[in-house]
Amino acid sequence: MLKREASNFLRRLNCAISGIISAFKRERNLHIQSIVAILVIIIAILIHVSYTDFMIILILIGGVISLEMANTAVERTVDLITEKKPHPLAKAAKDIAAGAVLCFSIISAIIGFMILYKTLL
Ligand SMILES: Nc1ncnc2c1ncn2[C@@H]1O[C@H](COP(=O)(O)OP(=O)(O)OP(=O)(O)O)[C@@H](O)[C@H]1O
Numbered sequence: 001m002l003k004r005e006a007s008n009f010l011r012r013l014n015c016a017i018s019g020i021i022s023a024f025k026r027e028r029n030l031h032i033q034s035i036v037a038i039l040v041i042i043i044a045i046l047i048h049v050s051y052t053d054f055m056i057i058l059i060l061i062g063g064v065i066s067l068e069m070a071n072t073a074v075e076r077t078v079d080l081i082t083e084k085k086p087h088p089l090a091k092a093a094k095d096i097a098a099g100a101v102l103c104f105s106i107i108s109a110i111i112g113f114m115i116l117y118k119t120l121l
Pocket of ligand 1: 085094
């Protein structure tokens, strides 16, 4: 029983890792966001942000990257269903998913600058 649970967990973990690899292979936005994330982490370390601020930065980075991956999943599902034929609902679904990433990215950038400003003051 426990062995089956463990094997199911490993199978799901393997699927999730495949999903991450698949998204990173094809999504240019994820490459850009990852480079920005690495730069932000390096700057945060160099200017000695507080432990709490560093955790906030990690949550924001995780949020942006996770939302981008969810956006990618929406895009691929829409393409699968519509076979890339134009449809107003397909447009709405993709635009709303992209809007969610934009909202969180803007909030993250604002919080990032607030942390930078507070730390350098
Ligand atoms: N089937 C469709 N019907 C109507 N409009 C669509 C459709 N597919 C895409 N669009 C419009 O084109 C825009 C770009 O779509 P696309 O699938 O190229 O996504 P993207 O945001 O450029 O992401 P990526 O380049 O990573 O695939 C969407 O945001 C949407 O407004």
